[in-house]
Amino acid sequence: MTARCRAAVAALLTACALLVPGTALADTTATAPTPGIGSSAIGIPGVPVYLPGTLGSRDARIVYLHAEREIARANEIQKQLGVPVEARARVGFEMRNALRAYTRRIMADRATALGLDRTDPNMTWEQITGRYRARGLDGPALFEAIAESASKSRRDIDRQFDLDPANLPPLPAMRLTPAA
Incomplete structure:
Protein backbone atom coordinates (compact mmCIF):
# COMPACT_ATOMS: atom_id res chain seq x y z
CA MET A 1 0.00 0.00 0.00
CA THR A 2 1.42 3.37 -0.97
CA ALA A 3 1.86 6.22 1.49
CA ARG A 4 -0.85 8.16 -0.31
CA CYS A 5 -3.26 5.25 -0.01
CA ARG A 6 -2.43 4.79 3.70
CA ALA A 7 -3.11 8.49 4.28
CA ALA A 8 -6.45 8.22 2.50
CA VAL A 9 -7.42 5.17 4.58
CA ALA A 10 -6.39 6.96 7.79
CA ALA A 11 -8.47 10.01 6.83
CA LEU A 12 -11.45 7.78 6.07
CA LEU A 13 -11.12 5.94 9.39
CA THR A 14 -10.89 9.24 11.25
CA ALA A 15 -14.01 10.53 9.50
CA CYS A 16 -15.85 7.30 10.31
CA ALA A 17 -14.78 7.50 13.95
CA LEU A 18 -16.30 10.95 14.12
CA LEU A 19 -19.59 9.82 12.62
CA VAL A 20 -20.29 6.33 13.97
CA PRO A 21 -23.14 6.73 16.49
CA GLY A 22 -22.67 5.00 19.81
CA THR A 23 -18.92 5.47 20.03
CA ALA A 24 -17.55 7.73 22.71
CA LEU A 25 -15.71 9.70 20.05
CA ALA A 26 -18.81 10.24 17.93
CA ASP A 27 -20.92 11.10 20.94
CA THR A 28 -18.30 13.57 22.16
CA THR A 29 -17.46 15.35 18.95
CA ALA A 30 -20.91 15.33 17.37
CA THR A 31 -22.75 16.66 20.41
CA ALA A 32 -23.28 20.39 20.31
CA PRO A 33 -22.66 22.26 23.55
CA THR A 34 -25.72 23.22 25.54
CA PRO A 35 -26.40 26.94 25.28
CA GLY A 36 -25.38 28.82 28.40
CA ILE A 37 -23.04 26.13 29.66
CA GLY A 38 -20.12 27.06 27.43
CA SER A 39 -18.41 23.69 27.53
CA SER A 40 -18.37 20.72 25.22
CA ALA A 41 -17.37 18.58 28.22
CA ILE A 42 -21.04 17.90 28.79
CA GLY A 43 -20.97 16.07 25.46
CA ILE A 44 -18.75 13.41 27.03
CA PRO A 45 -20.94 10.33 27.46
CA GLY A 46 -21.90 9.74 31.06
CA VAL A 47 -21.25 13.31 32.19
CA PRO A 48 -24.51 14.95 33.23
CA VAL A 49 -25.22 18.62 32.78
CA TYR A 50 -24.93 20.27 36.18
CA LEU A 51 -25.93 23.87 36.75
CA PRO A 52 -23.04 26.29 37.24
CA GLY A 53 -21.91 26.69 40.83
CA THR A 54 -23.98 23.84 42.23
CA LEU A 55 -21.39 21.23 43.24
CA GLY A 56 -19.01 21.19 46.14
CA SER A 57 -15.34 20.66 45.31
CA ARG A 58 -15.39 16.94 46.14
CA ASP A 59 -18.49 16.32 44.02
CA ALA A 60 -16.98 18.31 41.15
CA ARG A 61 -13.88 16.11 41.43
CA ILE A 62 -16.06 13.00 41.26
CA VAL A 63 -17.62 14.30 38.04
CA TYR A 64 -14.14 15.04 36.68
CA LEU A 65 -12.87 11.54 37.45
CA HIS A 66 -15.91 9.88 35.87
CA ALA A 67 -15.33 11.95 32.74
CA GLU A 68 -11.63 11.04 32.68
CA ARG A 69 -12.68 7.41 32.33
CA GLU A 70 -14.72 8.35 29.29
CA ILE A 71 -11.79 10.22 27.75
CA ALA A 72 -9.66 7.08 28.18
CA ARG A 73 -12.43 4.99 26.64
CA ALA A 74 -12.68 7.37 23.67
CA GLY A 82 -7.12 3.02 13.55
CA VAL A 83 -7.35 6.77 14.10
CA PRO A 84 -3.88 8.30 13.69
CA VAL A 85 -2.11 8.99 16.97
CA GLU A 86 -1.90 12.76 16.42
CA ALA A 87 -5.66 12.95 15.85
CA ARG A 88 -6.28 10.89 19.01
CA ALA A 89 -3.97 13.18 20.95
CA ARG A 90 -5.77 16.29 19.74
CA VAL A 91 -9.21 14.88 20.55
CA GLY A 92 -8.14 13.81 24.05
CA PHE A 93 -6.40 17.12 24.66
CA GLU A 94 -9.49 19.11 23.63
CA MET A 95 -11.80 16.86 25.67
CA ARG A 96 -9.66 17.37 28.75
CA ASN A 97 -9.50 21.14 28.31
CA ALA A 98 -13.27 21.25 27.91
CA LEU A 99 -13.71 19.03 30.96
CA ARG A 100 -11.46 21.22 33.09
CA ALA A 101 -13.42 24.33 32.10
CA TYR A 102 -16.76 22.60 32.71
CA THR A 103 -15.72 21.23 36.11
CA ARG A 104 -14.58 24.66 37.24
CA ARG A 105 -17.86 26.15 36.10
CA ILE A 106 -19.97 23.71 38.15
CA MET A 107 -17.92 24.26 41.33
CA ALA A 108 -19.77 26.16 44.05
CA ASP A 109 -16.47 27.42 45.51
CA ARG A 110 -15.98 30.21 42.98
CA ALA A 111 -12.78 31.48 44.62
CA THR A 112 -11.12 28.08 44.18
CA ALA A 113 -12.43 27.70 40.62
CA LEU A 114 -11.13 31.13 39.63
CA GLY A 115 -7.85 30.40 41.40
CA LEU A 116 -7.46 27.24 39.32
CA ASP A 117 -8.06 29.27 36.18
CA ARG A 118 -5.14 31.48 37.21
CA THR A 119 -2.73 28.84 38.55
CA ASP A 120 -3.58 25.95 36.21
CA PRO A 121 -5.01 27.44 33.01
CA ASN A 122 -5.81 25.22 30.06
CA MET A 123 -2.84 24.86 27.77
CA THR A 124 -2.81 25.47 24.05
CA TRP A 125 -1.82 22.69 21.67
CA GLU A 126 1.52 24.43 21.15
CA GLN A 127 2.15 24.57 24.90
CA ILE A 128 1.35 20.89 25.49
CA THR A 129 3.46 19.68 22.57
CA GLY A 130 6.28 21.97 23.75
CA ARG A 131 6.07 20.50 27.24
CA TYR A 132 6.42 16.95 25.92
CA ARG A 133 9.18 17.91 23.48
CA ALA A 134 11.09 19.37 26.45
CA ARG A 135 10.87 15.89 27.99
CA GLY A 136 12.62 14.51 24.92
CA LEU A 137 9.59 13.13 23.11
CA ASP A 138 8.91 13.60 19.42
CA GLY A 139 6.80 12.13 16.65
CA PRO A 140 4.36 9.32 17.48
CA ALA A 141 5.75 8.91 21.03
CA LEU A 142 4.97 12.57 21.75
CA PHE A 143 1.39 12.24 20.51
CA GLU A 144 0.84 8.92 22.31
CA ALA A 145 1.99 10.52 25.57
CA ILE A 146 -0.46 13.40 25.07
CA ALA A 147 -3.30 11.01 24.21
CA GLU A 148 -2.61 8.93 27.32
CA SER A 149 -2.15 11.91 29.65
CA ALA A 150 -5.50 13.39 28.60
CA SER A 151 -7.19 10.89 30.91
CA LYS A 152 -4.72 11.08 33.78
CA SER A 153 -4.93 13.61 36.56
CA ARG A 154 -3.05 14.40 39.72
CA ARG A 155 -3.51 11.68 42.31
CA ASP A 156 -2.58 14.08 45.13
CA ILE A 157 -5.85 15.91 44.47
CA ASP A 158 -7.74 12.61 44.59
CA ARG A 159 -6.13 11.80 47.95
CA GLN A 160 -7.06 15.26 49.22
CA PHE A 161 -10.72 14.34 48.65
CA ASP A 162 -10.24 10.71 49.75
CA LEU A 163 -11.12 9.44 46.27
CA ASP A 164 -9.83 6.33 44.54
CA PRO A 165 -10.26 6.63 40.75
CA ALA A 166 -10.56 2.83 40.54
CA ASN A 167 -13.48 2.83 43.02
CA LEU A 168 -15.43 6.01 42.44
CA PRO A 169 -18.66 6.82 44.22
CA PRO A 170 -21.69 7.42 42.01
CA LEU A 171 -22.09 10.75 40.27
CA PRO A 172 -23.57 13.40 42.57
CA ALA A 173 -27.25 14.26 42.45
CA MET A 174 -28.41 17.28 40.49
CA ARG A 175 -28.91 20.45 42.49
CA LEU A 176 -30.82 23.59 41.73
CA THR A 177 -28.98 25.70 44.28
CA PRO A 178 -25.30 26.08 45.14
CA ALA A 179 -23.74 23.45 47.36
CA ALA A 180 -23.14 24.43 50.97
Missing part, protein backbone atom coordinates in the same frame (compact mmCIF):
# COMPACT_ATOMS: atom_id res chain seq x y z
CA ASN A 75 -8.93 7.04 23.14
CA GLU A 76 -9.18 3.24 23.16
CA ILE A 77 -12.07 3.27 20.68
CA GLN A 78 -10.10 5.57 18.40
CA LYS A 79 -7.09 3.22 18.63
CA GLN A 80 -9.28 0.26 17.67
CA LEU A 81 -10.63 2.21 14.71
Whole structure:
Protein backbone atom coordinates (compact mmCIF):
# COMPACT_ATOMS: atom_id res chain seq x y z
CA MET A 1 0.00 0.00 0.00
CA THR A 2 1.42 3.37 -0.97
CA ALA A 3 1.86 6.22 1.49
CA ARG A 4 -0.85 8.16 -0.31
CA CYS A 5 -3.26 5.25 -0.01
CA ARG A 6 -2.43 4.79 3.70
CA ALA A 7 -3.11 8.49 4.28
CA ALA A 8 -6.45 8.22 2.50
CA VAL A 9 -7.42 5.17 4.58
CA ALA A 10 -6.39 6.96 7.79
CA ALA A 11 -8.47 10.01 6.83
CA LEU A 12 -11.45 7.78 6.07
CA LEU A 13 -11.12 5.94 9.39
CA THR A 14 -10.89 9.24 11.25
CA ALA A 15 -14.01 10.53 9.50
CA CYS A 16 -15.85 7.30 10.31
CA ALA A 17 -14.78 7.50 13.95
CA LEU A 18 -16.30 10.95 14.12
CA LEU A 19 -19.59 9.82 12.62
CA VAL A 20 -20.29 6.33 13.97
CA PRO A 21 -23.14 6.73 16.49
CA GLY A 22 -22.67 5.00 19.81
CA THR A 23 -18.92 5.47 20.03
CA ALA A 24 -17.55 7.73 22.71
CA LEU A 25 -15.71 9.70 20.05
CA ALA A 26 -18.81 10.24 17.93
CA ASP A 27 -20.92 11.10 20.94
CA THR A 28 -18.30 13.57 22.16
CA THR A 29 -17.46 15.35 18.95
CA ALA A 30 -20.91 15.33 17.37
CA THR A 31 -22.75 16.66 20.41
CA ALA A 32 -23.28 20.39 20.31
CA PRO A 33 -22.66 22.26 23.55
CA THR A 34 -25.72 23.22 25.54
CA PRO A 35 -26.40 26.94 25.28
CA GLY A 36 -25.38 28.82 28.40
CA ILE A 37 -23.04 26.13 29.66
CA GLY A 38 -20.12 27.06 27.43
CA SER A 39 -18.41 23.69 27.53
CA SER A 40 -18.37 20.72 25.22
CA ALA A 41 -17.37 18.58 28.22
CA ILE A 42 -21.04 17.90 28.79
CA GLY A 43 -20.97 16.07 25.46
CA ILE A 44 -18.75 13.41 27.03
CA PRO A 45 -20.94 10.33 27.46
CA GLY A 46 -21.90 9.74 31.06
CA VAL A 47 -21.25 13.31 32.19
CA PRO A 48 -24.51 14.95 33.23
CA VAL A 49 -25.22 18.62 32.78
CA TYR A 50 -24.93 20.27 36.18
CA LEU A 51 -25.93 23.87 36.75
CA PRO A 52 -23.04 26.29 37.24
CA GLY A 53 -21.91 26.69 40.83
CA THR A 54 -23.98 23.84 42.23
CA LEU A 55 -21.39 21.23 43.24
CA GLY A 56 -19.01 21.19 46.14
CA SER A 57 -15.34 20.66 45.31
CA ARG A 58 -15.39 16.94 46.14
CA ASP A 59 -18.49 16.32 44.02
CA ALA A 60 -16.98 18.31 41.15
CA ARG A 61 -13.88 16.11 41.43
CA ILE A 62 -16.06 13.00 41.26
CA VAL A 63 -17.62 14.30 38.04
CA TYR A 64 -14.14 15.04 36.68
CA LEU A 65 -12.87 11.54 37.45
CA HIS A 66 -15.91 9.88 35.87
CA ALA A 67 -15.33 11.95 32.74
CA GLU A 68 -11.63 11.04 32.68
CA ARG A 69 -12.68 7.41 32.33
CA GLU A 70 -14.72 8.35 29.29
CA ILE A 71 -11.79 10.22 27.75
CA ALA A 72 -9.66 7.08 28.18
CA ARG A 73 -12.43 4.99 26.64
CA ALA A 74 -12.68 7.37 23.67
CA ASN A 75 -8.93 7.04 23.14
CA GLU A 76 -9.18 3.24 23.16
CA ILE A 77 -12.07 3.27 20.68
CA GLN A 78 -10.10 5.57 18.40
CA LYS A 79 -7.09 3.22 18.63
CA GLN A 80 -9.28 0.26 17.67
CA LEU A 81 -10.63 2.21 14.71
CA GLY A 82 -7.12 3.02 13.55
CA VAL A 83 -7.35 6.77 14.10
CA PRO A 84 -3.88 8.30 13.69
CA VAL A 85 -2.11 8.99 16.97
CA GLU A 86 -1.90 12.76 16.42
CA ALA A 87 -5.66 12.95 15.85
CA ARG A 88 -6.28 10.89 19.01
CA ALA A 89 -3.97 13.18 20.95
CA ARG A 90 -5.77 16.29 19.74
CA VAL A 91 -9.21 14.88 20.55
CA GLY A 92 -8.14 13.81 24.05
CA PHE A 93 -6.40 17.12 24.66
CA GLU A 94 -9.49 19.11 23.63
CA MET A 95 -11.80 16.86 25.67
CA ARG A 96 -9.66 17.37 28.75
CA ASN A 97 -9.50 21.14 28.31
CA ALA A 98 -13.27 21.25 27.91
CA LEU A 99 -13.71 19.03 30.96
CA ARG A 100 -11.46 21.22 33.09
CA ALA A 101 -13.42 24.33 32.10
CA TYR A 102 -16.76 22.60 32.71
CA THR A 103 -15.72 21.23 36.11
CA ARG A 104 -14.58 24.66 37.24
CA ARG A 105 -17.86 26.15 36.10
CA ILE A 106 -19.97 23.71 38.15
CA MET A 107 -17.92 24.26 41.33
CA ALA A 108 -19.77 26.16 44.05
CA ASP A 109 -16.47 27.42 45.51
CA ARG A 110 -15.98 30.21 42.98
CA ALA A 111 -12.78 31.48 44.62
CA THR A 112 -11.12 28.08 44.18
CA ALA A 113 -12.43 27.70 40.62
CA LEU A 114 -11.13 31.13 39.63
CA GLY A 115 -7.85 30.40 41.40
CA LEU A 116 -7.46 27.24 39.32
CA ASP A 117 -8.06 29.27 36.18
CA ARG A 118 -5.14 31.48 37.21
CA THR A 119 -2.73 28.84 38.55
CA ASP A 120 -3.58 25.95 36.21
CA PRO A 121 -5.01 27.44 33.01
CA ASN A 122 -5.81 25.22 30.06
CA MET A 123 -2.84 24.86 27.77
CA THR A 124 -2.81 25.47 24.05
CA TRP A 125 -1.82 22.69 21.67
CA GLU A 126 1.52 24.43 21.15
CA GLN A 127 2.15 24.57 24.90
CA ILE A 128 1.35 20.89 25.49
CA THR A 129 3.46 19.68 22.57
CA GLY A 130 6.28 21.97 23.75
CA ARG A 131 6.07 20.50 27.24
CA TYR A 132 6.42 16.95 25.92
CA ARG A 133 9.18 17.91 23.48
CA ALA A 134 11.09 19.37 26.45
CA ARG A 135 10.87 15.89 27.99
CA GLY A 136 12.62 14.51 24.92
CA LEU A 137 9.59 13.13 23.11
CA ASP A 138 8.91 13.60 19.42
CA GLY A 139 6.80 12.13 16.65
CA PRO A 140 4.36 9.32 17.48
CA ALA A 141 5.75 8.91 21.03
CA LEU A 142 4.97 12.57 21.75
CA PHE A 143 1.39 12.24 20.51
CA GLU A 144 0.84 8.92 22.31
CA ALA A 145 1.99 10.52 25.57
CA ILE A 146 -0.46 13.40 25.07
CA ALA A 147 -3.30 11.01 24.21
CA GLU A 148 -2.61 8.93 27.32
CA SER A 149 -2.15 11.91 29.65
CA ALA A 150 -5.50 13.39 28.60
CA SER A 151 -7.19 10.89 30.91
CA LYS A 152 -4.72 11.08 33.78
CA SER A 153 -4.93 13.61 36.56
CA ARG A 154 -3.05 14.40 39.72
CA ARG A 155 -3.51 11.68 42.31
CA ASP A 156 -2.58 14.08 45.13
CA ILE A 157 -5.85 15.91 44.47
CA ASP A 158 -7.74 12.61 44.59
CA ARG A 159 -6.13 11.80 47.95
CA GLN A 160 -7.06 15.26 49.22
CA PHE A 161 -10.72 14.34 48.65
CA ASP A 162 -10.24 10.71 49.75
CA LEU A 163 -11.12 9.44 46.27
CA ASP A 164 -9.83 6.33 44.54
CA PRO A 165 -10.26 6.63 40.75
CA ALA A 166 -10.56 2.83 40.54
CA ASN A 167 -13.48 2.83 43.02
CA LEU A 168 -15.43 6.01 42.44
CA PRO A 169 -18.66 6.82 44.22
CA PRO A 170 -21.69 7.42 42.01
CA LEU A 171 -22.09 10.75 40.27
CA PRO A 172 -23.57 13.40 42.57
CA ALA A 173 -27.25 14.26 42.45
CA MET A 174 -28.41 17.28 40.49
CA ARG A 175 -28.91 20.45 42.49
CA LEU A 176 -30.82 23.59 41.73
CA THR A 177 -28.98 25.70 44.28
CA PRO A 178 -25.30 26.08 45.14
CA ALA A 179 -23.74 23.45 47.36
CA ALA A 180 -23.14 24.43 50.97
